Amino acid sequence: MPRLWGSRFKGEFGELSKKFTFSVHYDSKLALYDCLGSIAHAEMLSETGIIPKKDASDITKGLKKIVSEIEKGTYVFEPTSEDVHTDIQNRLKKMIGRPADRLHAARSRNDQVVTDVRLYCMDHIQAIIAMIRKLQRSIVTFADKHQDVIIPGYTHLQAAQVVLLSHHMLAYVEMLERDKDRFVDALKRVAINPLGSCALSGSSLPIDRNSVTKKLGFLETSANSMDSVADRDFILETLSDISITGVHLSRMCEDLILWVTSEFNFIKLDDAFCTGSSIMPHKKNPDVLELIRGSSSKFPGHLMELTILMKGLPLTYNRDMQLDKPALFGSVETIQAMLTLMSELFGGIKVNRERLAERVKDEYFFSVDILEYLVRKGASYREAHDTVGVIVKECLDRGSKLADMSITNLKKYSMYFETDVKNLLTPEISVQIKRSVGSTNPAMVKAQITRWKNRLK
Amino acid sequence: MPRLWGSRFKGEFGELSKKFTFSVHYDSKLALYDCLGSIAHAEMLSETGIIPKKDASDITKGLKKIVSEIEKGTYVFEPTSEDVHTDIQNRLKKMIGRPADRLHAARSRNDQVVTDVRLYCMDHIQAIIAMIRKLQRSIVTFADKHQDVIIPGYTHLQAAQVVLLSHHMLAYVEMLERDKDRFVDALKRVAINPLGSCALSGSSLPIDRNSVTKKLGFLETSANSMDSVADRDFILETLSDISITGVHLSRMCEDLILWVTSEFNFIKLDDAFCTGSSIMPHKKNPDVLELIRGSSSKFPGHLMELTILMKGLPLTYNRDMQLDKPALFGSVETIQAMLTLMSELFGGIKVNRERLAERVKDEYFFSVDILEYLVRKGASYREAHDTVGVIVKECLDRGSKLADMSITNLKKYSMYFETDVKNLLTPEISVQIKRSVGSTNPAMVKAQITRWKNRLK
């Protein structure tokens, strides 16, 4: 095979070097976008008279055939191809002959590859947004179904106050909403057309870049050819957004992993998401949750990899940047799998209502309610805090309960106590008396669920 | 000193533990925001009748006095205070006595601290945006002043084609514009009011969270109390955005560091940004550039730190999250210093016009121009590429120049060569013949400069 773009070279490119530098085994994932980009490019070259209409027509026909093979999964990449662009170029040449030689006018691999990656990102970010939406819907459905279930809420992993299970789960819906927003914002910076920037300085041929921008669904044409081929901040941003989403999923998994322990025992997972142990036949391990939590480590790893890669590189394109792809593709595919699995998983969660009903009875859950009761009656916050603190300490010391203390006795601690304090001290009351926006008050949570159901329709 | 919030405790909090857990030595940077948050909170508590108007008035007066001390730099933090909130609370108590005890109603440190950090971020992100703007202006001024200077453009750090120095610099203005956009987008997710979420479940007191939202300049009131105290994605996003900006600055520094070597010798830096060597008196080291490049490593470091910190934490607040602050503050302060220094630095760059004029004469810079010439004349891209490749190789082998070859001779390589090919082969022509949007064409670059000057006014 003649050396690619190498008529100037005398020596042969080493076998080792080839193995190390060739990328078709990973950048083949760009094949579809490479074809789409080339079709738009060829059409524009034809429209502007840079190449003959007939040649352009041959090219686009050939490329459309390749697209259909890629979509059907029948396109075969030559493992000896340097990269996906070359592979498709070679194939096109074989299919249509000499007209293929005209395709590369007014572009270089520098702008071509970044066009492909931008198209890949546009496509996959939209898919991720849809998957987040689907996960949100799963969580909202789960929350809706368990609106009345009260669970302990934790800070420092110490049971603190009771909250609605649905309120807890909607916290994740909020996080995911911000994740979606972040991706939507990223799209504005991803969907910029670099094609026609050529190697670094633009072209002396009369190309129409704005036409290509429209054909490919980009929002804007890039304004500086050097920036276009040199920068990869849109990948760093995509990975940052994925990484934050990963943190959210890892926390959700951590919560669920705790809840399926025998010690917490709040929920059961469907067998479809668990595996057994080779040596402990009674075990039911939450493998999928663990692997989602574990997989969330990949994103910051990839983000670091590409940040290190780019840091301190002089303008414009450097070959190091070829390595942006495995990290990007790996993160995109992993987050997609994680989101999909999480969506499925919620349908199979069984809530252990008896256990929870028992668990939330502990009256220490209501100490803040008593504190706020005292404040409502006129105590200062500090007074109220100290009063409740002393009572709790004495109850702990004596093993007694606040519910069993007489009002007379309670009044010794604070003059603000009246008989209505005994109306507190149940989990149902505890959530109902919450009044602040965003609180765990059942009516408010119900309204949130309705709001989300409408938004996520 | 009585133990904070600890009436329930019998044992003493260890000295070692104190040293390890106390945070006033770093979170004192939140003091201003803590006061502003408390003022708004107190006003709202008064408006809603939760605390007496008189007490609220005492509180806000006291806090405003503290604010003015903080702004004057005269406020002194007690090193024995657990954190900034406690320090200010204690000070307020000393100033106004018992009314201070009412301030903490309907909030907890969980929502208080995240309110402070959000206010800090809102303030500092806006400052960073202004600093990026200032740096963009410096670069545009520099580009404007050197509109006619032509330099080699690099890919793979190999000189490739000539470009305008101004075009090269505007590439950075583009990157910085996207950086600014990213911060602007982040603000939407930062400026959300969590106050009133209390420990995790909201409050049973009749607070008006939306009023606090308005008073503090937040855009929205948070919709889920658990999410409000549990999540730190706004910090991760801020650090991600800073990290990407850092990558851009590191690359700018790398370019400039290369350009000030004796080997490149394209520019000279003002002495204000260089230092000497203790042992080599002739050296003039670009220390500031190196330290900006080096400092860009802090951001991904901090981003990793906080990603690792948050990953897999169960809801809601965990004490680990206290450690979000040193990383955030460190990154914010460092990027601010870097942006400011870079802005200053551009005013002191002297361009070595003679050296550059000499450097860009090499005719290999124009091979793409010849290639595109042949395409314009009717050659296919591939043919043209091969033709130029062969000529270059022969010139290299013989040490001859393309400019010295006769047309007759050139026609042996391609029939498309005509005498007008000799009009190419100068750097001035090379940039002028570029026509594509975003190219290094001088008229286009000039238009870009004008556009930027207007946008950055």
Next chain:
Amino acid sequence: MPRLWGSRFKGEFGELSKKFTFSVHYDSKLALYDCLGSIAHAEMLSETGIIPKKDASDITKGLKKIVSEIEKGTYVFEPTSEDVHTDIQNRLKKMIGRPADRLHAARSRNDQVVTDVRLYCMDHIQAIIAMIRKLQRSIVTFADKHQDVIIPGYTHLQAAQVVLLSHHMLAYVEMLERDKDRFVDALKRVAINPLGSCALSGSSLPIDRNSVTKKLGFLETSANSMDSVADRDFILETLSDISITGVHLSRMCEDLILWVTSEFNFIKLDDAFCTGSSIMPHKKNPDVLELIRGSSSKFPGHLMELTILMKGLPLTYNRDMQLDKPALFGSVETIQAMLTLMSELFGGIKVNRERLAERVKDEYFFSVDILEYLVRKGASYREAHDTVGVIVKECLDRGSKLADMSITNLKKYSMYFETDVKNLLTPEISVQIKRSVGSTNPAMVKAQITRWKNRLK
């Protein structure tokens, strides 16, 4: 103030630049090592006749005085000093006058600073090793005191088999032992003397570098002057080692944080390591554990920072490398605080023996014992596994217990069952029948405790 090393400069070094580049606010932590290095250097310069004996004597006397001030904490750094070396040099000059001017012969700040940092690392790595040892002793003491306590052992955070609490804790002693080993190995590469490498090429003065090596307690003299000033791998290695130790501590904290939840309720922590909540008076939060877990995030953050910093820097010294210090110092100080606190913490753990005795009774803990019973009786592993699996499933379905099944009934599942199977099924038996090296067998664990006590004496 005259510009440092700047007689060649005409312009002034900018104020902003100073603030950004000066390092005395963090590298002052090297002061002691800087003095020790200078004393050895001066002695050598005197011994080799490069400087007059009298001047050397003045220098060392002056420096020793500074050392004693540093050790007493009375030495005051000038905030206007560029760095710690300059600060001490200036102070020495003030103390002893002109002889101080001779000190800098045959060294540059490039080799001086890395000498200081290496001495810092040697000192602090040894301190860290001692602290790990102390923590190991605390854990072994704790294990020794609770030799008979049986707890559930977890995989996938699902209770799997019973193990000795002491066995669980000794797992951490093993990890810490490897951590220590790693630091010991690192010392070999840290304790290499770079002094005398000067800026990068060595000196033409007749210095005796090996003499300095001995004086300062280094193991070897560096063999290549360029490597000496260019490389920071000893810092990367130190941070890597700290980072791994941090992972171990984070896991230990995670275990303990789980164990202090109401749901697990295995242990109680001393109040000295917990704090209360401002709004939930009954809470006892394991803050110290959470902050140790959280602080373990700093190390990989710092390691990333310095890896990014160093990656792709050309030889030899680049100013970026000045930024190695805050990350190194931050990690060293944090791991030291973490190790010390963990050591203290173990003394205050109260084990909830009643709860644990109850918790380990669940007979599913013994399924592997039954499985291995069947294998001992002649079943293949697979057969035995399936037998136990089926029994467990049926017991779960029926809510019955294996202990209540008759032998006749059991024989229906496997002919290998005999009456002695009923001897299993208690936690005490379960640990006693373990026989493999490293298992949770009480005699073996006891032997391990004895071995550790001897090793850690």
Next chain:
Amino acid sequence: MPRLWGSRFKGEFGELSKKFTFSVHYDSKLALYDCLGSIAHAEMLSETGIIPKKDASDITKGLKKIVSEIEKGTYVFEPTSEDVHTDIQNRLKKMIGRPADRLHAARSRNDQVVTDVRLYCMDHIQAIIAMIRKLQRSIVTFADKHQDVIIPGYTHLQAAQVVLLSHHMLAYVEMLERDKDRFVDALKRVAINPLGSCALSGSSLPIDRNSVTKKLGFLETSANSMDSVADRDFILETLSDISITGVHLSRMCEDLILWVTSEFNFIKLDDAFCTGSSIMPHKKNPDVLELIRGSSSKFPGHLMELTILMKGLPLTYNRDMQLDKPALFGSVETIQAMLTLMSELFGGIKVNRERLAERVKDEYFFSVDILEYLVRKGASYREAHDTVGVIVKECLDRGSKLADMSITNLKKYSMYFETDVKNLLTPEISVQIKRSVGSTNPAMVKAQITRWKNRLK
């Protein structure tokens, strides 16, 4: 297919879950080690009478057949297998029938997988050490061949003093030597046998773990079964060591990339390691160097990934840990390719002696020599530094040369100047007068080369 280890389960494991959790597509790289481990295990089970000799013999024969297929590359993994252990177990069952069912006694996948990974690391660390050795030899050969070549030495990327090219290259040999040392040290902690730790608590069967340790070439038997299955610090250490080696290679590449620019023009690379440009036929890009530099980003990325993965996981095994493999394998394979390519690359470097001879003539390179000359004559370092500084500044201002100044003139700057100062001022003298250990003195560098040649034989 019946569900693996799942006789206790009623539901089916979901298709999505399978895809996400199955690992045979990456852990198949452990196949060889899995077989070797199983052979040793089976032999031990037979020796200790736990399984019949005949069955053990069938098992080992079967496994040896599989080993030979793996080595020949003919072994085919079932894509539907959960993991490599299952795949081999299933295949063995098909080959030998029921005796295969006895193999899994006294082990679990928890200890089996970590045994495999440790064997993988032992094998590959040794290979990496050999590859580093080979690279060192290549560099030493290159240094040897160019012993007389003098180049500028850089600090801050500013040409500082002249050094031998061989001295510069030996700096990398030193770094690589430390890299090797680090891997050798790691082996002590990698080569520890965890097999027989079973799920987490050890076995009640009379196994002989030490026998397995010997058979498999491990150095030690692990002392704590919980640590054995829970910890992955040996992987973190391996990745840390690879990451540091990667930093070294990235810096070597950066040096070489600078040297092949037209501006530096110190060396030329063999065409085997370069590629052309599709649009600039004259370009010769150092792609292999760029990709090695870029690939060095993978290691810290992988290290971060696994540090994040492990941080805060409770004991013992968690499924997250399955994800340790892709990162480990990826790093190992990449560093091996990088080392091999670098070794090859040195043979093809052509040094541009003429250019270098010209480049090192600049007399500012010798300012430190003059400074040390003055110190030898009796000046204090400070005086000498100032003297040279002033002269340099005046020469720069006037465009004159120090070599052209008369002694009379020079004496105006310092009384220590004598005529022999004129003997300095050449690059050859500059390197020859260096005397300190580790300096760029040609005799010393030559001795280093000889020492390395002997050590690396």
